[in-house]
Amino acid sequence: MASKALAIIAGVGPGTGASIARKFAKSYSIAVLGRNPDNYNPVVQEINSSGGQAIGISADVSDSKSINAAFDKIQAQYSSSKLAAAVFNPGGGFVVKPFLELTEEDYSTALKSQAQGAFNFAQRSIPLLLQARGSSEYPPTLIFTGATASLKGSAKFAAFASSKFALRALAQSLAREFGPQGVHVSHTIIDGVIDIPRTKAWVFEHEDAKLSPDAIADSYWYLHTQPRTTFSFELDLRPYIEKW
Amino acid sequence: MASKALAIIAGVGPGTGASIARKFAKSYSIAVLGRNPDNYNPVVQEINSSGGQAIGISADVSDSKSINAAFDKIQAQYSSSKLAAAVFNPGGGFVVKPFLELTEEDYSTALKSQAQGAFNFAQRSIPLLLQARGSSEYPPTLIFTGATASLKGSAKFAAFASSKFALRALAQSLAREFGPQGVHVSHTIIDGVIDIPRTKAWVFEHEDAKLSPDAIADSYWYLHTQPRTTFSFELDLRPYIEKW
Amino acid sequence: MASKALAIIAGVGPGTGASIARKFAKSYSIAVLGRNPDNYNPVVQEINSSGGQAIGISADVSDSKSINAAFDKIQAQYSSSKLAAAVFNPGGGFVVKPFLELTEEDYSTALKSQAQGAFNFAQRSIPLLLQARGSSEYPPTLIFTGATASLKGSAKFAAFASSKFALRALAQSLAREFGPQGVHVSHTIIDGVIDIPRTKAWVFEHEDAKLSPDAIADSYWYLHTQPRTTFSFELDLRPYIEKW
Amino acid sequence: MASKALAIIAGVGPGTGASIARKFAKSYSIAVLGRNPDNYNPVVQEINSSGGQAIGISADVSDSKSINAAFDKIQAQYSSSKLAAAVFNPGGGFVVKPFLELTEEDYSTALKSQAQGAFNFAQRSIPLLLQARGSSEYPPTLIFTGATASLKGSAKFAAFASSKFALRALAQSLAREFGPQGVHVSHTIIDGVIDIPRTKAWVFEHEDAKLSPDAIADSYWYLHTQPRTTFSFELDLRPYIEKW
Known part of the structure; x- marks a missing residue:
């Protein structure tokens, strides 16, 4: 199976990241990145035990050394696989506080987790996606996960909104630079509460x-x-009852 | 097959409308609306001769009497079918002229074709989509076709952009009113030249x-x-080499 | 005073239109348009009795014949004046109703009042603004009044939002066509309740x-x-306590 | 003059910052911040020699210690002055490179200069602006300078656009948090080339x-x-011939 194409997903816990890993594992070998192995190990095992192929690597996207080491491991492990898809989905940097209670570190951590982390991830992914052109069934794809705060700054969301706006700017810039080169760059707006273990108790x-x-x-x-004739850059996703 | 669910597509010529009709005909009975039967007859025949079910009705969306007559015919023809999907895709009102050369009629025709036409279409579709809730595999869906000019007014595009902005406002308003009631309202941004017979000679x-x-x-x-937990309102679609 | 430059303001009642007329009357001769003379007569008299010069003309912007007759009168009255500024500020077309209660006429009236009305007004204003270049202290200016609904469609606002989106598209298109020719086209977003006689009783x-x-x-x-080196297209205006 | 109100302007060289300082110096005592005294000294001297009052402080906005020291100096110097206005206008972080040639430091420098710098500046300004409410002729004001890249990510602009999007998110978040408390927060979109010494040779x-x-x-x-009844958040500014 070493020659099956590869998908890399950064930011895999028990929620969206795991679902993305499961979905892409039906077609590709998978590498998942996360800070805490406890978060990604279950889905890695689940994929491997159900006929797929997955590895998990502990990495901090905001640290370029950590990201570089992770990509080196992935390339060693899947040396003959082309990169079909890369997904940037880390949840770090989320903080909700009145502005004057935000610390300098709250703010810089948000920027590092989302914007600098996405920069680090894209710097390693894009060369591999460019190499994969022509060899894959679908155009090589890079997807970034955005949020309501990607489009709107709000009271108490100064740090998170800054980081998510920056991430969206990065995604747009990459789409405009690498789309014409055949790499599909997309950005999603997740607008609502995701149904994951952490939110199970929240009743609506x-x-x-x-x-x-x-x-x-x-x-x-x-x-x-999507074929390259018909790429989407941005997709908003929300529950039907969500106010927007 | 009378009880198969129904899809209605307004604005069917040899291009996008025909492709949408073909795609939805794999699951639903189809009614297509267009001003000129010559435009929609080929796809109607194609669907019927390949095991699907389709009817074509000559109608002008900008004329409420014409739209009402068309919906009456559809309901008579498919009396036991629920409306699974309605798509508003007419191309009328496209005009590119310096502003001072636009006539009053150019401008009003654009508004009537796109905005008033969509209003007429939605007034008849939405009650049927509300009735269909619960009976269909997917949430009842209403999709409007937008364009680059839905987001940006440009020199020489005053009439078309006005009509497409108005259509988008209508779509947003309907999404916010009927989404929470379980009807999925979406709007697409078609940003580029579509590969249809009329553009075959355009070489890039x-x-x-x-x-x-x-x-x-x-x-x-x-x-x-999309399930109602995870609706998209807006989707942009463009060729990979398109400037945006 | 016949050679003083001229400002034309469409949509003058006892609120914003009157304030704009008063402000511009300090520098220019004024022509105000409104459907009901009772609405604009007080400000016309006030300007004339305090040393300014103003005329009021009864006109319906949504009717091109009415607008053309009004501009003919203005040009006859102020035959030697250049048009320094034109402001489109009518309030027509505002309607708040659940979509299925909107009538076809509600919707078309909104489009006619805002979009077609602005088209009619711009068709007559722009040639005069182009002629005024070079003769006036400030670049000839055309301003359109927008609203919250210019940027967002909402439940019950389908008609009004459609008309205000269309107006904004027109304004953008004109700014991109006539800005480079030296006419300053702007659009405002009035986001909140205006303090006018009609809202006096609304207590916050x-x-x-x-x-x-x-x-x-x-x-x-x-x-x-604003000088032509430094034009603004869009200005949002809201009370400090407004949610947005 | 110690009790005259105060305006602080960060990012003062020979261009926009100097013009803002000169303008606000007609009404207020001025403190300008810049990395290089050679850049701000001329305008400081000009203000002082023409009857105004100004000090210049060398500071790096991206370094919270440097910003804190600068604000401490300002408060010592103008101990009895209320802060009427604060303007964040530094030019740092501008870099135009293909994405794969951007270094990690290019990207982090942009974020630090614009986003983290604005955070540092706002953390010190806002408490002073809140204190100034009621004592000043106009509502205390905090203005951030944005750019074309605040609204659009482009090829080669990944770093700068990320930083300017983040700055805009911060500005929006602050406007929504502190506007209702009476502090006017605004953001400008400077869309074009500014006529400053550095661009004198650029001929159009x-x-x-x-x-x-x-x-x-x-x-x-x-x-x-602007009075608090009628605040603007965002103002775009561009030359009449600019494409947008």
């Missing part, structure tokens, strides 16, 4: 009020399968 | 420089299949 | 919670005075 | 093709003088 008035991680994963797969 | 420097109507249709089908 | 928790019509007028004047 | 086909720094300063002053 209406049924189906939380985003399904599997449906998010389906949308990422859909974006990946 | 790069391969694959035109939008594929079949890929557009796939994206409409993807939007239709 | 906070002081100063309504937009001041005089401050809006100051902002229009500021836009008008 | 048309006259007046560069933004006037004095006209930019006038617009900042206009924003500052």
